[in-house]
Amino acid sequence: xxxxxxxxxxxxxxxxxxxxxxxxxxxxxxxxxxxxxxxxxxxxxxxxxxxxxxxxxxxxxxxxxxxxxxxxxxxxxxxxxxxxxxxxxxxxxxxxxxxxxxxxxxxxxxxxxxxxxxxxxxxx
Numbered sequence: 518x519x520x521x522x523x524x525x526x527x528x529x530x531x532x533x534x535x536x537x538x539x540x541x542x543x544x545x546x547x548x549x550x551x552x553x554x555x556x557x558x559x560x561x562x563x564x565x566x567x568x569x570x571x572x573x574x575x576x577x578x579x580x581x582x583x584x585x586x587x588x589x590x591x592x593x594x595x596x597x598x599x600x601x602x603x604x605x606x607x608x609x610x611x612x613x614x615x616x617x618x619x620x621x622x623x624x625x626x627x628x629x630x631x632x633x634x635x636x637x638x639x640x641x
Contacts (some may be wrong), residue, residue: 526587559593568636
């Protein structure tokens, strides 16, 4: 049953990722901008979830699996992130590629850390 729960969550997460990429593209953003937004917002959401799970340990394992491994696992896109970085580099946009990697990884870590700290310091 756990695999099915993750499978369904990942389907929703993948659809949400596609929506965000199309949304960013519709407003004139580059494809790697959509991926960066997804990775940062996904890390922010993971921080909120981790804080919630830490404070509310009574949540069922199925909820944890659906939201973190399923939904956010399907939503975040570090494999796409890697491809975008390599493509930018191969196109000769080395500074853009480096900035893209530094900003995506740095802001994702900061977003998760800040939300986790806030959740633990100031319970929901």
